[in-house]
Amino acid sequence: MPDPATVRIIPAATARSVRWRNGQGWTRELFCAPAPAAALSVDAAAAPWPWRISIARIDRDAPFSAFPGVDRELMLLRGGRLDLQVADRRIALASRYARHRFAGERDVAACVPAGGVEVFNLMWRRDLHRARLWHLPLAGALAWRADPATTWIVHLLAGHARCGSGAAQAALVAGDTAVLSDASASGRVSIEGEGALLAVCLRDRLDAGPDDACAPAGPDPRPGIRS
Template identity: 45%
Template sequence: MSHQSRVIAANEYRRERWKNGTGWTREIIRMPETGEWDWRLSIAEIEQDGPFSVFPGIDRELVLIRGNGLRLRFSDGEVHELAPPHARLRFAGEREVRSELLDGPTHDFNLMWRREAVVAELLHRPLVGPMLFFTEPGVTWAIHLLAGQAQFDQASELPPLWAGDTALLADGEGRGRYALEGGGELLAIKLRLL
């Protein structure tokens, strides 16, 4: 994955209206950044009930990060409710699904990856003291801070993380190890190229 480690501040996310008008997407990052992406991180701001877009060949994981809940109703009859504080669901992007708000708008973290190109793992963790992240060839970590604040070790030369920011820890920079310290809550996404 050819990119550099960096912190992407929440105010830098690109916000776009959904084609069906029922919400917004704040894109955090896509890789590669031009052309067809292998993986993508975004936050969906869902304002009213409506269908999700279909993404053939893509797997996705949705995490409720703000709001009172979301019901996902799949065309095959399966129903899942994402309840606060951080319920989540992994599903195939080909599946037709309709979202129903339980009590007002929601914000949902959205991890999407091309299943033939990437293996993705999403972890939800409290941040209470130091955490270590190891990059290796073909592996990138994305750290999304849900709450609190955090700082990487000085050697990383990365700026502090504030709630809503995302850090990208890239492979191939010769570091291999990143130490993060602070307090709060985070999503840690491990992305490995196949």
């Protein structure tokens, strides 16, 4: 069995429904990272976690909850269109996998002119992490650089795969999520299979590395390399 400190699998069936902070909607929480007490702010409005991933179902127009100190990225997974009202600006996510990043303290409202949608919701404390998100097809193998200051998250949208670092590998089916950390022994994490996935790289903000530390492990402009 893989070392749970290196590869943690979150089966799709274990995702729990959580009401939005403002009570205006619901999200399926895939994973909420625990945080050391020293890393948590005493500000009651701040997020009580360093990062969180979830999938929200939005069936009606509603404002998003305020999360001071948190950066967010939304990606449209299902449904025809999601419009984001940001002050006097309207941003349309009109195609599958379109995304938008915004600060959690901003007033942003969701509008669903073509009916209900599902969105992948990545949230992270900007004082603790930097983050990047990709949608990738999977046909064979992909690999990324890894080190102790980096956490990788893989959410399998479709198909099947094996994911891990070195000898620590675990099976994934559609809807499952893998959280990979402390992969310094091999220097990279990898996934092999068929389907499609979302990949998230979270880099420790206190690490001295550059902002592009979640860079490709080769010449391919995507975050992964085929092997």
